[in-house]
Amino acid sequence: MTLPDRILESDQSGPTAPAMLPLSEAWTRYEAIRDRLPDAAAAGAMRHAEGLLEIADGFDGFLFDSFGVLNVGETAIPGAAECLTDLRRRGKSIRVLTNAASYTGDAALAKYQRMGLDIARDEIVSSRDVTFANIDKVAPNVRWGAIAADDDIFADADDLRMFDLLGDSQPWDDAEGILFLSSARWDEERQERLVASLNARPRPVVVGNPDLVAPREGGLTIEPGFWAHDLQDRTGIRPVLFGKPYSDAFDIALSGLKGSRFAMIGDTLHTDILGGQAAGLSTILITDHGLFAGRDTAPFIAESGIVPDFVLPSI
Numbered sequence: 001m002t003l004p005d006r007i008l009e010s011d012q013s014g015p016t017a018p019a020m021l022p023l024s025e026a027w028t029r030y031e032a033i034r035d036r037l038p039d040a041a042a043a044g045a046m047r048h049a050e051g052l053l054e055i056a057d058g059f060d061g062f063l064f065d066s067f068g069v070l071n072v073g074e075t076a077i078p079g080a081a082e083c084l085t086d087l088r089r090r091g092k093s094i095r096v097l098t099n100a101a102s103y104t105g106d107a108a109l110a111k112y113q114r115m116g117l118d119i120a121r122d123e124i125v126s127s128r129d130v131t132f133a134n135i136d137k138v139a140p141n142v143r144w145g146a147i148a149a150d151d152d153i154f155a156d157a158d159d160l161r162m163f164d165l166l167g168d169s170q171p172w173d174d175a176e177g178i179l180f181l182s183s184a185r186w187d188e189e190r191q192e193r194l195v196a197s198l199n200a201r202p203r204p205v206v207v208g209n210p211d212l213v214a215p216r217e218g219g220l221t222i223e224p225g226f227w228a229h230d231l232q233d234r235t236g237i238r239p240v241l242f243g244k245p246y247s248d249a250f251d252i253a254l255s256g257l258k259g260s261r262f263a264m265i266g267d268t269l270h271t272d273i274l275g276g277q278a279a280g281l282s283t284i285l286i287t288d289h290g291l292f293a294g295r296d297t298a299p300f301i302a303e304s305g306i307v308p309d310f311v312l313p314s315i
Contacts, residue, residue: 019187019222023291026213026220030270031304033229037270038245038278043307052083052265052284052315059282060259061093065244066100068267068290069315073216076115077289083315084118094123097253097264099243099271101128101208101224102149102182104156125253127243128181131208132157134248135179138240139204145175147224149182166190172197177204180224180239191227198235205231205239210246211271215290245275254279265315267291269306277306288313 049055052062064070070080087094096119100108105124112119135144145165146154154162165172166185172193198205207228213220228239243249244266254262263282266272267290276283285308287297301307 019183020219021213021222021226023220023295026291027300029212029226029229034270034304036229036232038247038274040274040304040306041277043305044309046301046307046309046311048311051079051312053086055284055310056087056090056092058261059092059263060261061095061257062087062284063095063097063250063253063262063264063276063281064315065264065266065268065272065286065290066096066098068215068293069265069286070096070112070117071115072289073218074111074115075217076117077314080315081116081118088118093257093259093262094119095253095257096124097244097249098124099127099209099211099214099223099225099249101126101131101243102152102184103128105129106156125249127208127210127249128156130249130252131179131181131206131242132160133252134242135160135206138206139177142177142204143175144177144179144206145170145172146179146181147183147186148179149184152181173201175203177206180205180207180228181209183209183222183224183227186224186227191230195231195234198231198237202235202237205237207239207241208243210241210243211268213291215267215293220291244271245278247279250275250279250281263309269300269304269308273306273308282310283308284310284312286312286314 071077105126108124108126109121144162146162147165162179207224209223210225211223212226214223232238263284264272264276265284267286273283273285
């Protein structure tokens with residue numbers, strides 16, 4: 001694929017300014033990789049509601065995506081904190097199931113607290129958590145070269161052997177496997193280098209964030225899943241991805257919850273809604289924030305055939 005034609009310049013400056021992607025290109029890419037994603041459920045009746053509390057009594061609990069549902073970037077979405085408080089008053093279970101692998105669960109908790117969101121540490125399940133819980137099943141006792149955020153010290157990685165692929169002096173070929181957690185320091189030049197390294201010496205690739213893009217204040221930033229599928233196209237190595245829409249993330253998020261009526265709430269059809277359907281959950285699409293902000297979602301739902309049970313402008 002022609003990466004330079006797809007990637008936009010960020011409205012931020014500096015060496016770590018995130019690369020951006022327009023919705024049209026992100027959508028085209030999501031549809032192009034459909035055979036690598038879970039199957040969509042048969043289309044049923046789709047209902048519209050004005051807010052989550054309008055339909056909350058039909059469920060025992062909710063799995064919330066973070067970006068585009070509770071927050072956009074570092075900013076809480078108006079009404080999100082009040083909604084969570086009201087759900088607790090009604091006795092509803094809450095989990096935040098996020099494809100954020102750039103930082104630890106403790107850092108995620110601190111972020112939600114800064115935004116005024118009442119979320120407990122044991123209610124947060126990140127794709128990073130899922131990755132570290134399962135990575136030894138992919139390739140045990142491997143020394144991983146990690147593509148991570150600049151300040152990531154892997155404090156939550158327990159006994160995993162890994163080093164910062166971008167910060168240490170070891171040649172990339174020294175890594176016995178590649179672990180992709182963050183795209184904050186990633187770009188086309190490094191992607192080309194990694195493709196060449198993997199073609200010369202194939203090794204396992206594990207990706208802790210399957211998202212192609214994430215909604216932030218400045219637009220849609222390119223996430224590890226985007227680069228992972230490019231690697232597969234160009235090396236033939238099939239990365240193992242942990243997080244939505246894949247089942248391991250939902251298994252952990254649902255573990256220990258009481259009840260049988262749960263819904264996945266998200267802003268993205270190919271991760272939140274598709275993953276929720278594959279896990280046997282009801283699904284709720286948020287439209288005013290996140291991936292589809294400012295867009296009519298009907299054409300996207302029709303084209304993809306991924307039909308949520310409910311559509312809400314915001315929670």
